[in-house]
Amino acid sequence: MARPLHAQINLSALCANLARARAAAPGAKVLAVVKANAYGHGLARVLPALADADGLALVELDAACLLREQLYTRRILLIEGYFEERELPEISQRRLATVVHSEDQAAMLERATLPRPLEVFVKVNTGMNRLGFSPSAVAGVCERLGRSPSVAAIRLMTHLARADEDDGIAEPLAVFESACRGLPYPRSIANSAGVFRYAEIGGEFVRPGIMLWGATPFPYDTAEMLGLRPVMTLRSEIIAIQTLRANDGVGYGASYTASQPHRLGVVACGYADGYPRHAPNGTPVLVCGRKVRMAGRVSMDLITVDLTDVPEARVGSPVVLWGEGLPVDDVAAAASTVGYELLCALAPRVRVVATDVGPIDLEL
């Protein structure tokens, strides 16, 4: 029998989450963010479930080209743009849209001679201070790019640093507004957190990422409260059971010691599968549908859990590391990280099983 660890990808949940994004941002074009191999879910695998998106947005040029080879015909946006001038002809041939976030990128575009002009999203720095033109430079950049034969259409975009905080959007939106005043171009501002605040944020294009995968972009509102369904469920089984006596240690460094006798379940999943090594004792795991506590350090191939509350657990009992029944956000919180990191880190050695796009459940 094969090692029981596998990630189940629920494509109908993905369809439902996409519908949720569309409903939250009525009238906006939805560019589904699929960077990092669709947040770890496998881009080729999830593509059929994204058929209702108006386009895709990602960072990786090679993945974008592959999408065109698979005859994906809608808009594809490169959200970091390009890194070298020699990428531009391929971007043009493949009809990819691109972000332009810096003077260097703008200059490359102006120097290039392209088979066909590009759709360009000019990125404004509204306080994230990573990528983007300073607000005062935006009008000038748009004017220059508008004259360039390499540019077919201009859009304005920004990425909000604190869209998940109640008081996090007013100031950057005011900065964006003043940078773009009088510029007649369509806009794109909202990530997942922004999609849920679309009424305040607006824009012709939205860029939901994490919400599509059924995790929350917010620190307080859970995915369930937001009407999102988990897409990835990481499943395994108990592959061995130990009976601990009081004071027995478990695993490397004996970071867990039993305070009383109990059974311990050994689960086939470790950090080489993408499970976070820094998840501490007490991190939730589901065994037979019941929540139990991790006991002992995460190792490369295994984790160990306290089976005190699941007397029926046996070798072969089902385990959920995250997904249906155990939000990835809860595991992430226990491990002091975010759902994004856990999903993206799913390791290549984990077998992935996609379930079909069933009837789309539009109960929102």
Ligand SMILES: *Cc1c(COP(=O)(O)O)cnc(C)c1O
């Ligand atoms: C990753 C990314 C998104 C999606 O963000 P989520 O928080 O996952 O919704 C949107 N826009 C840009 C520019 C991004 O890099």
